[in-house]
Amino acid sequence: MIKEQLGNQNSPLNVKRSIRTTLAAIKLNTAAWLLLIPSLISFIIIVWMPMISGIVLSFFETKGYDAVKFVGLRNFIDVIQDSEFKSTLLNTVSYTVWSLIIGFLFPIFVGILLNEMIHLKAFFKFSVYFPTIVPGIACSLLWSFMFDPGKGGLLNSLLAQLGLPQSSWLQNPKLTIPLIVTTMTWKGFGGTSLIYLASLQGINQELYEASIIDGASVVQRIRYITLPQIANIILLMLIMQIIGVFQVMAEPLTMTDGGPNNASTSLMLQSYFYAFRYFRADKSMALGVITFVMLALLTVIYQLFSKKATLDE
Template sequence: MSTSATKVSGAGTGTTAVASRKRRLLQDVPSWLLIVPSLLFFIVFHWQPLVTGFLLSFFETKGYNAVRFNGLQNYIDVMSNSVFQQTLVNTFLYVIWSLAIGFLVPIVVAVMINEMMHGQSFFKFAVYFPGMVPGVAGALLWMFMFDPGPGGLLNMMLGKLGLPMSQWLQNSDLTIPLIILTMTWRSFGGTVILYLASLQGVNNELYEAAALDGAGIWKRIRHITIPQISHIIGILLILQMIGVFQVLYEPLTMTEGGPNNASMSLMLTSYHYAFRYFEAGRSLAVGVITFIILAVMTAIYFRINKKSNTD
């Protein structure tokens, strides 16, 4: 008798569990309906082109159509090209100059705005406004300023001061720093806003305690501000390196990679292969090489960061 009751009880428990799972699934249906369109969009317009491009980089192409499989030949042809080798050096120079010119600027500006008693809203808008300008439009604006002729805005200012005119973007030694200056002007505002949000989350009691101990503003910034926002600094460092590694609009619009390939970037090389020479396979090979370099750099950074945090 007890055995039968146990079986009935077990069956009832199993039925209840199944019914409960069905109710949970039904409750999740609206959530899935909201997620599915975004998921399909992501798969169709992001992952599908990525996978297709990766596979196509191993094929000989005629225009944008795969003709036959040729293994690593596209990669060999690309990497043996002297222009690509110079482009690789240029891309690392872009990263180095972006860290020298543009990495500390958002942090300094964010700290200055955060310390203001009045006018914070105005300065937040002022630093973010250049980021609202489209990339190509911003590059054209700066190109007119850097015009090497007597009609260029900066050369006109130099002439008024009695100074000799400069070739600006036509000077191969100045091309990359000037392009980085353009990129910094257009993009540092959004980074400033992120730093401001992080700074406003720092506990004010830490500053008050440091002030009572006689710490000046520089010591407070060094020992409180920077450590408290170090996590966001690390993340934005990686994002900046990734963004600069993929620079395209500025050199395309302002110099077309010149003079003498001095401002050529990896993405501009990929663009030229695809839309100037119509060699899709080699263009995609450059894209894959760029992805591998960025993945390795990111992995190295996170490994070093994890080790330093553990120590």
């Protein structure tokens, strides 16, 4: 029976019908494909070609930025055995942990707050989103001025006026990463808050009305209705935040230059140093590939959790 069905599917008549259906679908979507082709070509040139060439370059010894000799996995081994690899990896993990402590729950709170507002909602939405508009370098320089350890620093000036002891701020290895994460959170929480707001506005209001009739408090409504309804978007934003923070480079480069004593050097910043300070493009590409593999594993883990959550529903 199965052989007969397969034979029927592979018959010349069915093959011709399938070809005609495919051609008809292509003809129907010609306009869409014509609009997509420039974007696809740009994506290939700007994203895929540099990425593939970087991966290939990581297996070669380089002179400047030119491949000289194939060395296999030697660059990867050299990077992992480098005394700075462990510290930069730990710093990157520290960035991630601090970003979850400082900047993960805050956008959820702001999104819920915006959703509950009745008056001036547009004004507060713009105010929340405004830091996202500020260029990254300008944002880092602004906060560097605030955290300046000298007497001219804004925070130290305020502490001096209050008669409180001043702090070394970014020159203190224990404070450097939390302060940089604070800067990143200030710049990025607005966009994330609006994503949560959009998700919250999609919740069926009848659920809230029924809970109010049953006498549920605000905390109970948030716990049993709001958070479960946006659980998938929370998980997505968690993975996106981890991936984003894992690639942090501009903020520590601008604010501390990786210091003090490499206390704020991340994996991506170390990759930058390999390429543009030590002129070792091979090691830079190898470290980039290692970071890419880590992020790919995180993405796979997210996909597994997401698929499990979908099946449970």
